[in-house]
Amino acid sequence: DIQMTQSPSTLSASVGDRVTITCRASQSISSWLAWYQQKPGKAPNLLIYKASSLESGVPSRFSGSGSGTEFTLTISSLQPDDFATYYCQHYSSYPYTFGQGTKLEIK
């Protein structure tokens, strides 16, 4: 099975900061990677698919990059609504797996 490792587990930042979250796959997944945002008590929301494609309706301050085994999610200028938990997930082949999550906190 493909393992997904996210870093950091927790990130403290301020409104207006540029932040980057990293996700590593244990083997190549080409670009079959998605990023999600989850707020407490809510279902996750798809932000990025195929590593770098922005889901419809998602603000352009979110961007994704990478291929193979190394991927990043970048938020260019943090807004108050962005403080949440973020997950990466591969969909290269079953079984799909998620990263352990990155909690983005207000500094």
Next chain:
Amino acid sequence: EVQLVETGGGLVQPGGSLRLSCAVSGFTFSSNAMSWIRQAPGKGLEWVSGISVRGDRTYYADSVKGRFTISRDYPKNTLSLQMNSVRAEDTAIYYCAKDLKGFEQWGQGTLVTVSS
């Protein structure tokens, strides 16, 4: 409007059974693969099971293989998860999701609690 509505959660004793359902509307159910994903209290996301567009291929996480069965009913636009021999570690919110480019649509989830 796309809607996925999970039902069937509740309290079940260890070793017992439960059947979750996910009613789908707003997109062509018969043209999309589907999955179940769960989240234990305070924990991260875990993919549980997936089913192909035609329902002829099913996939499971090792943690539920042999105990859970995924299925789909096309006339009723419903996805199901039959959970047998449940364990305390199966306690979680269970989400159904449309499986296309990652999970692009999710239900609100249904809580399953395994406890005596």
